[in-house]
Structure formats: structure tokens, C-alpha cells
Amino acid sequence: MFSLHGYGPSIFEGTILTLEVSLASLFIAMLLGICGALAKLSRARSLRLIAQIYTTTIRGIPDLVLMLLVFYGGQMFINQLGPMLGYDGYIDINPFIAGVSTIGFIFGAYMTETFRGAILAVNKGQLEAGTAYGMSAFMVFRRITLPQMVRHALPGFGNNWLVLIKTTALVSIIGLNDMVRKAGLAAGATREPFTFYLVVAINYLVITSISIYILKQLERRYSVGVREF
């Protein structure tokens, strides 16, 4: 039907990079999300305030603007810090690290809200039972809260993950060779932009469809023992 003019392998490499950026960002987002949620639910007012500032700021600024801020701002910051630590050369920020940390940081804020809601949805009496049987606070979290919050978190988590995958398209503007950028290069060289962006669109759709399938399986698995509605 249509020819990729030999750019297939290049797009494939880009797809792999997109997946790498997505998964690495997801990992950071989940860590920040759990910390953020626990901070928001903690008794310490300072922790709650920090988490509140984090989610308010991040969710209020466009992802694109944030990414450019982190990329250029981070570059400036590191190059001012370098001489102070006795390093005189110019340091380039690795765009992969810049992209992953920005996306992770952004979605950490969304995950914070998702996880906070999920933790609040766990039955208080069951947590109290854990405490009453001699579990430490950490053990109650690990043995009761965590396995039960997964079920409550999955729908919101799935949403965040799908949006996150699509947000990785932004890393092309800071020079990362993800599939969008690869497609852009191929489109420029062959003058067939529609073909290559269509391929990219299909790739995203395949990745997100597989994700949705896996999420559904997970939801089923974590609903074991709960009355079906």
C-alpha cells in the first residue's frame, strides 16, 4: 500500500526509545506519587504543604512549558554549579534524563492525587484490625493498604499512563530521537509526512491498546475477593 522508503528500522528504533522514556518516566512518577500521597495524608503540616505546592504547581503549568523550563533551566543550574565544585567544562544535559525526569516529575503530581484517593478508599476498620493485631504502621501499609489500594488506584493509574505515553511525544522538541522525531526526519526527507505520522499514530494506538488490555487483567486480578457489581 505505502512504502516507508527504508525508514522502517529508524521508526522502530524511535518506538523503542518512546517505550523506554515512558517506562522510565512511569517508574519515577510512581515513586513520587506514593511519596506525594503519603505526604499529603501525613500528620506533619510541612510535608502536606510541600506536597500541596508540588501538585498545584505541576498541574497548573503546561507540560511543554515545564519540559523546556527543566531542560534549559537545568542546563543553566548545572553549569553554574559546575565551577563552584571545581569543574570548568560545559556540561550538556542528557536529553533522555531531562525528558524522563520532567515527565516523571509531572506525572508524579497526577499519581499523587490518584494514590491519595486510593489510600483513602481503603476501609479504616481493616487498617485498625492490622494495628490491633500488633502490626507496625509500616507493616499495615505494606500488608493491607498497599494490596488494597491497587484496586482503587488502577482506573486513575491507567488514565495517567495513557496520557503519559502520549506526552512522551514532547521529548522530540528537546532533541530526543523518539518515534515522533524519527518520523519527522523521514517525512522531511521523503516529503511524505502523512505516511510517517500515520505510522506513528498507529504505533501509539498499538501501545495504548496493549496497555489497556494489561490494565484490565490487573483490575480483574486485584478485584479478587470483592463482590462483583
Add this chain to the structure above:
Amino acid sequence: MEDRVVSVALDEIHKRFDANEVLKGISLSAHHGEVISVLGPSGSGKSTLLRCINLLEVPDSGRLFVSGEEVILKKTRDNRTVPADMKQVERIRSKLAMVFQQFNLWSHLTILQNVIEAPVHVLKVPRQEAIDRAKMYLDKVGIPDKLEAYPAHLSGGQQQRAAIARALAVEPEVILFDEPTSALDPELVGEVLQVMRTLAEEGRTMIVVTHEMGFAQEVSSRVIFLDEGLVMEDGDPQTVFNNPETDRFSTFIKAMV
């Protein structure tokens, strides 16, 4: 009675929630093998009293002893009372077991997993031993065929009996029952009371907050009547029910019937 071992002792326990003083100086000791029914109108502090024993609520003042060990409490800078040593609290809690009004079984675990959870993870009992013990206790409470079921698939009465098996599995010094039949449909109350009666006959130490006058009168060895945060009656069921010292108790009983 005199030389029997004291399982739990409270000395001048006070507890307030904001402006509301719920316990106004409760002293009480439960001896090994006693079955104590704690009665009282709602708001009399009976659940709070029970929850102070395993420190789900921390008393504001007073002393608390569990199997001979005093719980060390301290004041924070903002004048709240907190346990000085959480490790001690966890150790003490692991010697007590609690049966809740709302069962509070862990809904993501099967009944068997519920029963072995605390023995395996808190008391570090070898898994196989915990499983064998769990099966024995589930048999005792009459649901040996529900090992693999999840709590949501059981009736309220079965859930509460599973919760009692969970309590027995930690082989506790004292079992605390917090209105164990209040959330049950009337036709399911009997099966739970029957299990509790069996435990009482085995000589287990139990403190039962309840509205079941029949249980208090027939099964318990001692009845305590709490009103407005104070112990108003304390004695064996015959004496308390037939010759109460206070008018409050007579009024309470009349209102119950």
C-alpha cells in the same frame, strides 16, 4: 479469685475527646479466665474503654498493665499522651486479640490467609504450623469449609466467626470483643453467641462490650455497668442483675427489655 493471675489491669484511666470526657477514672482488673461483660448506654465510654486496653486509643492519664507489664506513656510537647515505646505497644497488642463490631476481616485475603496473617507476620510462627492451627480454629468456630472463601462471600455471622478464629489464632492472653453481634441480622446473632459461649466454657479470658443481656447474665462471670464514664456496677451477674446498687442500672435494664 485472690491468687489468680491478673491479665489486664486499669488504674484511674481517663480519656477525653476534645471537650468531652469519655472515661472519668476507670479502675478495673481482669483475672485469667474471667469473662467480663461490659454494659452501658451508648456514649457511656464502653468501646473507648476496650480500645484503651490495646491502645487503639491512648488514655490521657492513669496506668495500664497487660499480663504484668506496665504500658509506658509519655507527654508530647503539645500535651498529648502517647506511648513512649511503640515496640512495647506492638508486643502488648500481639498478646491481645480484638473482635470488631464490623468484623474488619481483610477483604483482599481469603479466610485462611486472614487467620494466619498475624501469627505468620507478627508472631513469626512457621507458616505450616500457622495453617494447621488456623484450620483447627476455623473448625472450632464451625466454618471449616470456608478456607478459600473471601470475606465478602460469607454471611455476617460467618464473617464474625472467622474473625473470632483470627483472634484465637494469635493465642491471646485476653480477647476483646467490641459489640460483636451489633452489626448482625437478628437470625445470625445466635451462631456467634454460641461460639463465644464455647470459648467462655473453655476458660478463656474475655472482655465483651455487648448489648446482649442474655449473654451477660448467663455466660459471663462478671458484669460491669458503665455510665457517663464511670463504673456504676461491678460484680457477678446474679448480684448485679438481681440487686443492683444503682437506680441507673435498673432503669437501663428496663429500657433494654
